Amino acid sequence: MARKILTVFGTRPEAIKLFPLVHTLEGDARFVSRVCVTGQHRGMLDQVLQIAGVAPDHDLDVMQPDQSLDALTARLLTGIGQVLDAERPDWVVVQGDTATAMCGALAAYYRKIRVAHVEAGLRSGHIYHPWPEEANRKIIGTMAHLHCAPTDTAADALRGENVDPATIHVTGNTVIDALHWVTARIRERPEIAGGLAQWETRFAGRRIIGVTSHRRENFGEGMQAIAGAIRRIAARDDVALIFPVHLNPHVRQVMQAELAGLDNVALIEPLDYPHFARLLDIATLMLTDSGGVQEEAPALGKPVLVMRETTERPEGIAAGTARLVGTDAARIVAETCRLLDDADAYAAMARAHNPFGDGTSAQRIVDLLAAG
Structure with a gap:
């Protein structure tokens, strides 16, 4: 039976780093792919969705003018929770360090649904730099069942926090997949970047x-x-x-x-x-x-x-x-x-070597989801 994967994101950077994964999941018969967006970055998020051809199955549209972080967190947690209750996925995939990612992981944890954390293990070592992202990452790291670390350094940081080594995998960063994808599109259609x-x-x-x-x-x-x-x-x-x-x-x-x-x-x-x-x-x-x-x-x-x-x-x-x-x-x-x-x-x-990936990270992550 195909596994249902719910990918949750809400900001432009998350969308950029997750659309290669969504594309790969959608093309793999081992999975049923579902997408929930929160609208944490409304206009900038929608631009990426349109360019990448991703049609969300759920759109929470959580943002309000001058919304505090705690008010945003409350809306995210309850909204994503309702989606999880409706979808009942086998895995929830979150990326990075946003409030959306943290609440997606926490809502899944409350329901004992497995969490895959893309771009896991990044640490500055200072809880207020970047703020609030550093704390968000650490919170997700305590709940994830699969840690997709972009680099060996990120994987080492997780091991240093006593995360089970069997759950940590160095995958590279999907942002390089996305960059290769979009630069190929620009070569084919220069007008999409003619502004x-x-x-x-x-x-x-x-x-x-x-x-x-x-x-x-x-x-x-x-x-x-x-x-x-x-x-x-x-x-x-x-x-x-x-x-x-x-x-x-x-x-x-x-x-x-x-x-x-x-x-x-x-x-x-x-x-x-x-x-x-x-x-x-x-x-x-x-x-x-x-x-x-x-x-x-x-x-x-x-x-x-x-x-x-x-x-x-x-x-x-x-x-x-x-x-x-x-x-x-x-x-x-x-x-x-x-x-x-x-x-x-x-x-x-x-000319220095870029340590963040080779453009094949999404496929590595999908294979890990299939094996997990």
């Missing part, structure tokens, strides 16, 4: 720096410092910065106030997945506080400067594909200029 053409034309002859910033722990002084660093970098006449600005007002208000009107800074709306892949492709380097960019950009040979104090992806730091620069404006500027001005330093990062 950046105006900026590519406008900034011709300049080196493009891609920027993303949205982490909660950077709200306030950190976000102000990041904006100040971008302003100083933009004073160079050989660069341009393309910054898809997150919808959160804690990000948007600061960046508009500090950077609007600069000729070589494009403050643009959040990008759908093909356009973001295109930004990675045309960028010389990435400035980010995102987790996923630390994995994606090195797959295209692009150095990453991580504007955070800690990272739950130390493999990139160790491999040399990424460097922690924190939110000190002077350091962000200095490290950016070093990569722009020192060809050897740039090449060392651009």
Whole structure:
């Protein structure tokens, strides 16, 4: 009898990292695949669903204006619980470290349904960095029956927490599967990522720096410092910065106030997945506080400067594909200029081996679900 798998996700990064798994499950006769989305990122989630051709079986649409984390958690837990009662799956699959992932695992645990955790074992070692994601990961790790660790480092972290070694498997990260999928689609249909053409034309002859910033722990002084660093970098006449600005007002208000009107800074709306892949492709380097960019950009040979104090992806730091620069404006500027001005330093990062996967992670995970 085919096993029923319920894949639960709610944010854009989760959708990107799980659609390769959904595709693989749907093409495998060993499984009945069901999808529940929570709408934790409404518009950005829907973009990925449309591009990837994923039609959810359940959509909880949980977000409300200015919703607190505890109110969100309550809505997620009860909403996912109702879906589990209706579907009664053999496995629940969650990914990463979001409130959706944590509540999906907890609701499954309450019903004694097995949980598979994709991208398991990431740890920064600091419960407030990233916040609240570090705690979410650890909570999921105590309940999961299958831990799909992207790297040996992540697997070692789980073993260090006394997780049963038989449940830990190094699978690589499905984000690389997704990136390979979307870049192949862009080659077939360039128009799906053609929305950046105006900026590519406008900034011709300049080196493009891609920027993303949205982490909660950077709200306030950190976000102000990041904006100040971008302003100083933009004073160079050989660069341009393309910054898809997150919808959160804690990000948007600061960046508009500090950077609007600069000729070589494009403050643009959040990008759908093909356009973001295109930004990675045309960028010389990435400035980010995102987790996923630390994995994606090195797959295209692009150095990453991580504007955070800690990272739950130390493999990139160790491999040399990424460097922690924190939110000190002077350091962000200095490290950016070093990569722009020192060809050897740039090449060392651009050519470093990406430790996060080879593009076949989804099939490995599906085979583990079949064997478990």
